[in-house]
Amino acid sequence: MRSILQHLLVLATLLVSAPFAHADDVLFTVRSAKGDFPVTEAVVEKLGTVTYKALAPGMDDALHQVRGPLIRDVLKAAGVEGTTAAAVALDKYEVEIPMADFTTLDVIAAIEMDGERLTVRSKGPAWIIYPTGKHTELQKDPVYEARSIWQLKDLVVK
Amino acid sequence: MKIPRLNASGLLWIRFPAMLGLLAVMLVVGQDGVKKVADGINLRLFNSARFEEATRSEMEFNDLLNKAYRFTQGDGTVSREDVRFALDIFWSRMDTLRTASYRDALASGEVRETAIVSRVFASLPRLDAAVLALEAGNPASYKQVGDFAMEFQAPLLEYSDRSYTARRNQLRELVEKERQSLDDLRSIQIEFVGLSCLVLIYVLVELSLSRRINRRLKVALEDKRRLLASDHLTGIANRRHFEEALAEQSMQGSFAVVLVDLDGFKGVNDTLGHAAGDHVLKAVAEILDSLRLEGDIVSRLGGDEFAILLDGSRERARHYAEAAVARVSTGCFFDGKPVRISASLGIAHIDDARMGATPEQMMRDADAALYVAKAAGRNCIRFTTPDIMAMSHRKQALQVEIRSAIETGQIDVAFQPIVSLADGRVTSLEALVRWEHPDLGLIDPHELVVAAEQASEILPLTLFVIERACNIRSTLGACGRDLQVAVNVSPRLLTLERFSDAVIDVVHRHAVQRGGLLLELTEDAMMDESETVLRNIEHLRDGGIDFAVDDFGRGYSNLGRLAGLEFRRVKLDKSLIDNVTSSARTVDIVRGIGRMAADLGMDVVAEGVETAEQFAALQSLGIPFAQGYHFARPMKPLLLLPFLLGKPLPVEKRTLRAVR
Structure with a gap:
């Protein structure tokens, strides 16, 4: 009986917590010599987001409506500068991205795709997306596909 | 004299277009090499992650099983959240691997077992429920997850191994490509060296050609100069050359101007004909030239007049003149017949010249002396004297x-x-x-x-x-x-x-x-x-x-x-x-x-x-x-x-x- 109750409690907690994001939930962390800067829902709320259509490498070949904060805004908020950023994913995938990408292109940390919040299962909660809808020359470019890292955990600025 | 043709070799004209053509071909070949190397780089970057991700799926599945097991065994270091997170990662991996682009990439690596991914993905809700049913410290609650593992672990391992092998093959191919790229780079390098050598050889050939042309031009100019300076009949210097030499003669040196006029030459022309006259002129020119030393200019002024710019002392001038008169007066043969001829000479030596005399004045003085020699009965020589020079000056x-x-x-x-x-x-x-x-x-x-x-x-x-x-x-x-x-x-x-x-x-x-x-x-x-x-x-x-x-x-x-x-x-x-x-x-x-x-x-x-x-x-x-x-x-x-x-x-x- 106790176990059933416990079971139900856990289930209820999960049901409540899963679809609704909390203000202090960490999406990913900006790391640098200055320390860590957790990018929370509140930070994103404050910075604001942009929305555009872009390819989601690793999903399919269709354009998707993506939304999220500009990486350069995030980095500015974190107060970090550098030449490259090492992006690390939850599945331990790692890739180096030149910081110039963020200043010359509207690269975002997508948190929503086609109106749905991204979860770990759907390659969230944050997915670096290049504006391939606007810059079609970037489409299918292995360099940019490799940099479009999902399940972003850390952005280590060097 | 033959003027050398500048385009002596018929192939010369083609050397510039040929050079350009060769350069163009080598550039195209080099460009091709560069393109190959660049394509190699692209290929290398292509989906290196695809096989890796497929390989990882099995590790992630094992991680999930491991965590689920420890959780049910009451391992306090593993929370429900950890298990759930491992499931999410595995879920997301399966979701990714079943997409068309991954299937295609894996198929290109001979990984045919992609159906397992779809099967696993279809069964994920079941796994989700099994994970949800796990209870900390209750080993029996692992059963459903264990059943799932029994069903899918082996095929997933197979799939993973296949992907791993495919990745290794791909890597080997990449190494091959790398080596090919290196070879391409080396051939580009060789082409570049060849190109440089070609350009160098071309420049050297052009240089040597221009030097040869230059040399020929010099020879031609020298020949032309000689031609302009020589008398066409006798081959000795002409008036022009003599006058140039005289104008350049330094009045500091020791020299004499000797004028020669043949006696009775008109008679030879009139009685024996112009051929005989020319023969006599040639013979006289030969005599005057044979007595010449280094530095002397023996010339024919025209008609039967000769002029010699003689280097050296007054004594030498006398010897020259006397020898000339003696040898000319022995006459010569034309058509087997003896031709009588003699010469009169007027000599102006620098030692006899007046102060401030010019070469031109000496020429006039020599002419006056020649006049006197003619008047004195011909076949003789006369040096300038003050009287003669006065006469010349007066004239x-x-x-x-x-x-x-x-x-x-x-x-x-x-x-x-x-x-x-x-x-x-x-x-x-x-x-x-x-x-x-x-x-x-x-x-x-x-x-x-x-x-x-x-x-x-x-x-x-x-x-x-x-x-x-x-x-x-x-x-x-x-x-x-x-x-x-x-x-x-x-x-x-x-x-x-x-x-x-x-x-x-x-x-x-x-x-x-x-x-x-x-x-x-x-x-x-x-x-x-x-x-x-x-x-x-x-x-x-x-x-x-x-x-x-x-x-x-x-x-x-x-x-x-x-x-x-x-x-x-x-x-x-x-x-x-x-x-x-x-x-x-x-x-x-x-x-x-x-x-x-x-x-x-x-x-x-x-x-x-x-x-x-x-x-x-x-x-x-x-x-x-x-x-x-x-x-x-x-x-x-x-x-x-x-x-x-x-x-x-x-x-x-x-x-x-x-x-x-």
């Missing part, structure tokens, strides 16, 4: 001044009356040119004519005299005296095409009647009866101008010529008149000529009558006319007019200086 001065002397009136004309021996009347006048030089005094008329001829002023001088002659005729005509005026003409003028026109022009301007002007030609004036001379004489005669033979009886007197050309008058030379009172033989000759002339319808005038005895003798011989001091000296117009219009003859007053 030069006269040549230079002659034009201005005409313009300033230094050169003037006097007229000597010719009288009829029968009644003492003046019947005509002879115009005689006079040059009263301010420094040199009165110039001998013969010297004046020679100077005028050498200065190319003889035509203006003669026209000037004719002009004056026409003037005096007009003046006298106005006073009622119509007198013929005679003017001496240098034989060379008749060889000028425009001579007759120029004379007739003057005659017309002064409206001189026919027979009003008479031109006196000396015997040797008729040396050359060329077409031009005959045409001039004919044209002048048509223009109403008479001709006279001057100085008849001096030198050769060619009676045949007298008959051939219709002369109006013959003038007996003064040498005959001088002897007419003393030599019976001369008397006979004078009488004979007088009769003959009369028979030919010519007037006879005795020149240089100075005494009453001569006058009487000539009268008795029936000579109709005479001129000379006995009657009147040459007079300037100012004295002539009162003389002609007033006093009767003979004149006793001798106020004027005689010029002949």
Whole structure:
């Protein structure tokens, strides 16, 4: 009986917590010599987001409506500068991205795709997306596909 | 001489296009290599993650199982959240691997077991429920997850292994590609080196070609220079070369200017023909050249004149000259026949030259010395002496001044009356040119004519005299005296095409009647009866101008010529008149000529009558006319007019200086 109750409690907690994001939930962390800067829902709320259509490498070949904060805004908020950023994913995938990408292109940390919040299962909660809808020359470019890292955990600025 | 052609090799023109073509080909090949290398890089980047992710799926599945197991075993270090997170990661992986792009990528690596992914994904909700049912510290709650593992672990491992192998193969291929790229890079490098070598070789070839062309041009220019500087007949230097060398000759050095003139060369040409003449010139040139030493210039100035710029002492010049005269005088053979020839030499050595002399002056001095050598009987040499140089200098001065002397009136004309021996009347006048030089005094008329001829002023001088002659005729005509005026003409003028026109022009301007002007030609004036001379004489005669033979009886007197050309008058030379009172033989000759002339319808005038005895003798011989001091000296117009219009003859007053 106790176990059933416990079971139900856990289930209820999960049901409540899963679809609704909390203000202090960490999406990913900006790391640098200055320390860590957790990018929370509140930070994103404050910075604001942009929305555009872009390819989601690793999903399919269709354009998707993506939304999220500009990486350069995030980095500015974190107060970090550098030449490259090492992006690390939850599945331990790692890739180096030149910081110039963020200043010359509207690269975002997508948190929503086609109106749905991204979860770990759907390659969230944050997915670096290049504006391939606007810059079609970037489409299918292995360099940019490799940099479009999902399940972003850390952005280590060097 | 053959001028070398610059495009000696027919293939040369193609070398530039060929070079460009080769360059283009090598560039294209190089470009191809670069493209291959770049494609290799792209391929390397392509989906290296795809196989890795497939391989990871099995690890992630094991991680999930591991965590689930430990959780149910009551391992406090593993929370429900950890298990759930591992499931989410696995879920997401399966979701990714089932997409078309991953399936295709894996299929390209011979991974055929992709169906397992779809099966696993389809079963994920079941796994989700199993994970949800896990209870911490309750090993029995692991059963559902364990069943799931039993079902899928083996095929997932298979799938993962396959992907791993595919990845390894891919990596091997990438290494192959890498090596290929390295080879491509190396061949690009070789191509680049080849390209550089090609360009280098091309530049070197061009350089050597241009050097060769340059050398040939130099040779051609040298040949041309030699050709321009040499005499075409004899092969020795020509006048141009000699004059250049002379102009460059330093007056500090020791040298001599030697002029050579062949004696009797005209005779060789006339009697043996021009071929013989050319042969003689070649032979002489050979002799003069054989005596040449380093630094000497042996040249032919033209005709039978040679000039040598001789290096060294006066003694050497003498040796050279004597050897030349000796060897030339041995003569030569033409057509197996001996040709007699000799040479006269004039030598101006720097040691004899005056202070401040120029090479040109030395040339004139040598010419004067040559003149003296000729006068001394030919076949000899003469060095310049102070006298000769003075003479040369004087000649030069006269040549230079002659034009201005005409313009300033230094050169003037006097007229000597010719009288009829029968009644003492003046019947005509002879115009005689006079040059009263301010420094040199009165110039001998013969010297004046020679100077005028050498200065190319003889035509203006003669026209000037004719002009004056026409003037005096007009003046006298106005006073009622119509007198013929005679003017001496240098034989060379008749060889000028425009001579007759120029004379007739003057005659017309002064409206001189026919027979009003008479031109006196000396015997040797008729040396050359060329077409031009005959045409001039004919044209002048048509223009109403008479001709006279001057100085008849001096030198050769060619009676045949007298008959051939219709002369109006013959003038007996003064040498005959001088002897007419003393030599019976001369008397006979004078009488004979007088009769003959009369028979030919010519007037006879005795020149240089100075005494009453001569006058009487000539009268008795029936000579109709005479001129000379006995009657009147040459007079300037100012004295002539009162003389002609007033006093009767003979004149006793001798106020004027005689010029002949």
